[in-house]
Amino acid sequence: MIPLPIWNPWHGCRKISAGCLNCYVYRRDESVGRDASAVVKTADFDLPIRRDRHWAYKLQPDGHTVFTCMTSDFFLEEADPWRPACWAMMRQRSDLRFAIITKRIHRFAACIPPDWGSGYPNVSIYCTVENQEMADFRLPIYLTLPIQHKHICHEPMLGPICIEPYLASGQIGFVLCGGESGPRARPCRYEWVLDTRAQCVRYKVPFHFKQTGAVFIKDGRTYRIPRQFQHSQAARAGIDYDPRPKDGAETAGPETPQQLRWPTL
Numbered sequence: 001m002i003p004l005p006i007w008n009p010w011h012g013c014r015k016i017s018a019g020c021l022n023c024y025v026y027r028r029d030e031s032v033g034r035d036a037s038a039v040v041k042t043a044d045f046d047l048p049i050r051r052d053r054h055w056a057y058k059l060q061p062d063g064h065t066v067f068t069c070m071t072s073d074f075f076l077e078e079a080d081p082w083r084p085a086c087w088a089m090m091r092q093r094s095d096l097r098f099a100i101i102t103k104r105i106h107r108f109a110a111c112i113p114p115d116w117g118s119g120y121p122n123v124s125i126y127c128t129v130e131n132q133e134m135a136d137f138r139l140p141i142y143l144t145l146p147i148q149h150k151h152i153c154h155e156p157m158l159g160p161i162c163i164e165p166y167l168a169s170g171q172i173g174f175v176l177c178g179g180e181s182g183p184r185a186r187p188c189r190y191e192w193v194l195d196t197r198a199q200c201v202r203y204k205v206p207f208h209f210k211q212t213g214a215v216f217i218k219d220g221r222t223y224r225i226p227r228q229f230q231h232s233q234a235a236r237a238g239i240d241y242d243p244r245p246k247d248g249a250e251t252a253g254p255e256t257p258q259q260l261r262w263p264t265l
């Protein structure tokens with residue numbers, strides 16, 4: 001059993017938008033003298049279908065989602081030859097749930113497998129929108145796509161955004177917010193978080209304040225928050241919102257955003 005469900009079938013990426021400026025993949029690779037722009041398959045490529053000596057899958061469903069491609073972007077052009085095998089593994093492992101977070105939603109339609117249909121029920125696609133420009137570019141595309149579980153990732157927050165027209169579509173399962181990590185992190189302002197939350201409340205879309213980022217501004221004061229406390233400090237704000245009835249009818253998929261075991265990056 002693998003304790004933290006992260007599957008990185010390839011490693012390395014290319015920066016594509018403002019949210020990539022201080023990418024943690026680049027930051028970590030620089031620290032060990034590695035070139036993060038070199039995209040390579042990893043030794044974990046077949047992790048979901050790898051078996052132990054008893055022929056059981058090594059990755060067992062434990063109620064948690066498998067975060068997929070966290071050291072790259074799943075829809076990166078360089079990975080086009082490798083992606084079909086990954087879709088096949090996700091289809092084969094219908095007992096697992098997979099979460100894919102992307103800044104390349106514009107490539108999604110060209111990257112899905114022939115049997116995708118209205119979307120694999122065990123795959124959630126998170127569309128990252130770090131600022132208004134990216135929200136207005138990516139979300140109109142996102143809303144046209146066949147995806148069973150759609151979620152918006154306002155992270156790293158680089159400013160306030162208006163996403164009300166997209167929330168009004170009724171397609172968004174939940175929205176999460178988070179600041180930027182690392183020594184060069186740009187500040188995250190609490191009023192931005194509250195503003196995104198207020199929009200979610202207006203449209204009854206579940207909201208999760210995931211983490212503060214390294215530089216957090218609240219009530220005019222700037223706080224520098226160590227990585228290990230960024231999730232817990234966000235939780236202490238106590239502003240998560242979930243209007244769904246406890247007994248059922250859900251739009252956000254099988255897990256609530258609070259139940260997701262987010263990796264610390």
Ligand code: SF4
Pocket residue numbers: 013014015016017019020023024025026070071072073103
């Ligand atoms: S898309 Fe993600 S992994 Fe790729 S450079 Fe940007 S932040 Fe890094």
